[in-house]
Amino acid sequence: MTLATCTAEGKPSARIVLLKELNKEGLVFFTNYQGHKAKDILSNPYAAAILFWADLERQVRVEGQVKKATAERSDSYFKSRPQLSKLGTWASPQSSVIPNRKYLEQLMTMFNEKFKDKETERPANWGGYIIKPTLVEFWQGRESRLHDRIQYRLGNSDGWIIERLAP
Numbered sequence: 001m002t003l004a005t006c007t008a009e010g011k012p013s014a015r016i017v018l019l020k021e022l023n024k025e026g027l028v029f030f031t032n033y034q035g036h037k038a039k040d041i042l043s044n045p046y047a048a049a050i051l052f053w054a055d056l057e058r059q060v061r062v063e064g065q066v067k068k069a070t071a072e073r074s075d076s077y078f079k080s081r082p083q084l085s086k087l088g089t090w091a092s093p094q095s096s097v098i099p100n101r102k103y104l105e106q107l108m109t110m111f112n113e114k115f116k117d118k119e120t121e122r123p124a125n126w127g128g129y130i131i132k133p134t135l136v137e138f139w140q141g142r143e144s145r146l147h148d149r150i151q152y153r154l155g156n157s158d159g160w161i162i163e164r165l166a167p
């Protein structure tokens with residue numbers, strides 16, 4: 001999904017992340033807790049996300065508040081990752097400027113050596129975030145540009161308010 005975050009000053013940025021889980025709490029993705037998006041979320045814990053299926057002419061828009069997943073949730077997902085992905089997590093200071101590719105490869109070799117005889121645990125600076133939606137819009141492309149847009153908006157006490165929007 002495309003994930004948009006914003007600095008406290010209102011400067012937006014967007015990138016793709018993998019939507020790893022959709023559950024009662026919200027949309028779960030995993031990332032580095034020190035990268036650009038993490039800094040945004042720390043000072044402004046709101047995000048918007050987009051899922052788009054070109055062939056089906058479908059879009060889902062989500063907006064909501066973001067919080068960190070529990071350490072247990074992050075640990076269990078980290079454990080399920082392939083070994084090279086685990087090492088890559090250790091080796092990448094996400095969003096930092098680095099001198100060259102060799103630098104990354106050397107870090108990878110170093111962490112491969114470090115975890116040679118023991119389990120590769122989750123680095124403390126990597127884990128999940130959950131977007132708890134307050135707004136979800138389903139967009140379906142239709143003929144003559146008369147597309148369907150159905151919005152679910154979380155009301156104060158009435159639960160979800162469902163409305164149709166003009167395309």
Ligand SMILES: Cc1cc2nc3c(=O)[nH]c(=O)nc-3n(C[C@H](O)[C@H](O)[C@H](O)COP(=O)(O)O)c2cc1C
Binds near residue numbers: 014015016019036037
């Ligand atoms: C298909 C695809 C999937 C990606 N999945 C993730 C992901 O799940 N988590 C992540 O941190 N970055 C993922 N990335 C990389 C991000 O787009 C981005 O480069 C990175 O998270 C750094 O973003 P930031 O500097 O805004 O924090 C993915 C990129 C692509 C193209």
